[in-house]
Amino acid sequence: xxxxxxxxxxxxxKTGQSMTLLCAQDMNHEYMYWYRQDPGMGLRLIHYSVxxxxxxxxxxxxxxxVSRLKKQNFLLGLESAAPSQTSVYFCASAYASVRGxxxxxxxxxxxxxx
Amino acid sequence: xxxxxxxxxxxFVQEKEAVTLDCTYDTxxxxxxxxxxxxxxxxxxxxxxxQGSYDQQNATEGRYSLNFQKARKSANLVISxxxxxxxxxxxxxxRDNMYSGGGADGLTFGKGTHLIIQP
Numbered sequence: 612x613x614x615x616x617x618x619x620x621x622x623x624x625k626t627g628q629s630m631t632l633l634c635a636q637d638m639n640h641e642y643m644y645w646y647r648q649d650p651g652m653g654l655r656l657i658h659y660s661v662x663x664x665x666x667x668x669x670x671x672x673x674x675x676x677v678s679r680l681k682k683q684n685f686l687l688g689l690e691s692a693a694p695s696q697t698s699v700y701f702c703a704s705a706y707a708s709v710r711g712x713x714x715x716x717x718x719x720x721x722x723x724x725x
Numbered sequence: 726x727x728x729x730x731x732x733x734x735x736x737f738v739q740e741k742e743a744v745t746l747d748c749t750y751d752t753x754x755x756x757x758x759x760x761x762x763x764x765x766x767x768x769x770x771x772x773x774x775x776q777g778s779y780d781q782q783n784a785t786e787g788r789y790s791l792n793f794q795k796a797r798k799s800a801n802l803v804i805s806x807x808x809x810x811x812x813x814x815x816x817x818x819x820r821d822n823m824y825s826g827g828g829a830d831g832l833t834f835g836k837g838t839h840l841i842i843q844p
Contacts, residue, residue, distance in 0.1 A: 642829050653729070653816050653834025654770075661829040669831050701770060707829070713760065714832060716770035 613637055615717035617702050623723045624692045632687040632720050634702030641707035643685040644669075644714060645677060647698040654701060660685055661707070692724045728752065729817050729835035736840050744804040746838050748817030751798065757821040759800040760832060761791070764814040773815075776800055812842045 618633045634643065641662050646654035646669075656669030660679040674696060676688045685704075689696060699721050703714040730749045738744045750759065761773040776784045776791045784791040792801040804811055818832040 644831050646831070651836060653818070653836050654832070655834070656831035659829065659831050670833075699768065703770075713772050713775055715772065716762075718769050721768075 615702055615704055615715055617700075617717040617720050619720060620718065621721050623725065624689075625725050626693060628692050629688070629690050630692065630722075631689075632700055632702075632722075634685045634687070634704075634717055635683055636685075636702075636704040636715075636717075637683065638704060638706075638715070639682070640704035640715075641682070642705040642712075642714075643679065644703040644705075645675070645685065645687045646701045646703065647671065647696075648701060648719075649698050657687065657700075692722075694724045696722065697724045698722060728833045729819055731817055731835035731838050733838045734836075736838060738807055738840065738842055740809060740842050740844050741806055744807050744811070744840065744842075745792070746802040746804075746815050746817075746840065748800045748802065748835060749798055750800060750817070750819050752819065752821045754821040757819055759791070759793070760818040760820075761789070761800075761802045762816045762818060764816065764837070766813070770816075774802065807842050809842050809844060812840060814839050 615636045644659040645657040648654045655671050658677040660666045663682045666677045678686045699719045701719050702717040705714045706712040757778045759776045763771045774786045774789045776793045783793050788805045790803045814837045816837045817835045
């Protein structure tokens with residue numbers, strides 16, 4: 612039981628390049644989330660998904676796209692990376708419930724955009 | 726408007742002492758949940774404890790307890806008998822609309838408190 616895993620762990624991009632971050636969970640969670648963490652800040656929600664085939668915008672969605680083609684995977688895409696997207700990206704997942712359940716986080720991906 | 730406020734950017738505490746990390750929150754929704762996460766220097770986010778707004782008792786998990794004062798909108802984390810391994814960033818987070826369709830909503834985080842335990 613690996614929990615929540617993220618690929619890659621580190622990445623350096625040049626401005627304008629594109630990339631996809633992969634999040635995978637093996638806990639059969641319905642809900643999945645992408646956050647970013649900048650220095651001196653707490654995590655901020657980028658996008659989230661309540662189930663396979665559905666996505667929704669969070670607090671800071673601009674410049675990112677997401678897809679949830681399979682229940683266990685949640686992809687975060689950067690079409691044209693900018694230095695302002697330099698950050699640590701965390702994926703999280705949770706069981707579906709009316710009340711909302713605890714979110715469990717992956718180890719993070721450190722992205723640098725030059 | 727900031728929904729979660731952690732007023733202590735950093736704290737130094739002697740080993741074996743109890744620690745209180747402050748968290749105040751702002752919401753107009755009566756149904757909400759409060760969470761504390763630990764982020765050690767390795768970077769992962771570790772869930773510590775949860776308190777629901779309708780919970781009658783303060784939450785406890787081992788050495789962690791949550792001092793929930795609803796009227797003051799505060800949810801302080803208390804760590805008893807601190808250990809060197811408790812040195813980390815600690816984040817308070819909230820999700821509101823817990824019983825009105827907000828179960829899937831993301832968390833709103835505070836800026837964190839950097840706790841350093843000294844031997």
